[in-house]
């Protein structure tokens with residue numbers, strides 16, 4: 488019998504780096520798919536890496552033929568800023584790629600007769616608040632409110648959430664002999680901040696860029712206003728949440744997509760905490776109005792009570808401890824500043 492494996496798409500990206508380390512150390516057999524070859528340190532931890540795109544259905548056929556996949560962590564995506572430059576390509580990767588993976592999961596499940604767990608990182612970008620007054624009034628938003636994204640990436644995330652729910656609950660509803668084999672679960676991530684990797688192509692990137700630049704001794708020009716406020720969480724908390732959501736019985740879940748957050752902070756608050764740790768750093772502002780408008784359309788905070796109640800989501804780090812206990816010491820080590 489073939490050994491059940493977990494496939495991770497977009498494995499070389501920010502979330503992939505930490506997720507693979509966690510999955511490998513818990514003994515999971517891993518197969519990865521990424522458009523770029525994996526960093527050798529990451530490659531050592533996986534059984535097999537496929538280099539290619541989630542849009543390549545013949546590559547997915549090869550994986551299907553060779554492996555018995557039990558779990559899919561579908562991380563591959565183009566982020567919000569990058570997607571605005573090439574919307575049609577972004578849609579192709581973000582939505583058609585996800586549809587390919589859902590179909591792949593259904594066919595895997597049909598072939599081995601068990602549901603395939605499909606874990607999907609959606610985003611705070613799924614929200615769209617019309618203007619600053621609406622953002623101020625909205626406060627902490629729940630999953631079903633204000634879902635009118637202003638970015639292509641946000642539209643893509645929302646449609647993939649719906650596709651996942653369709654495959655889980657209604658796939659081929661008019662066919663008599665179809666067993667649904669996809670168990671789709673999504674989190675809406677806030678801005679994620681990692682001490683190990685620097686994001687690229689996102690709009691919440693300023694938080695990570697600020698701290699990494701300061702630790703490298705480089706000056707940084709922040710592209711949003713000081714008062715810009717959105718929710719964030721650390722990468723270790725984000726990865727822990729994915730693993731926790733993947734591990735709970737389906738019966739515990741009352742929905743297919745869950746808000747997550749650990750703290751809500753303004754760019755000025757983040758700048759202040761970074762400057763306390765690296766007093767010689769220079770962090771200035773030059774607002775990019777277009778990117779600013781994107782972050783302004785995201786809520787200042789989200790209501791994560793469904794995740795807390797249904798599957799015990801509980802981030803380890805709040806704003807103070809995220810910087811004091813994780814980000815500052817880890818970036819110091821990373822850039823030899825300790």
Ligand code: AKB
Nearest residue numbers: 566567610689690691
């Ligand atoms: C982005 O900025 O595009 C991402 C996200 C919030 O999903 N970090």
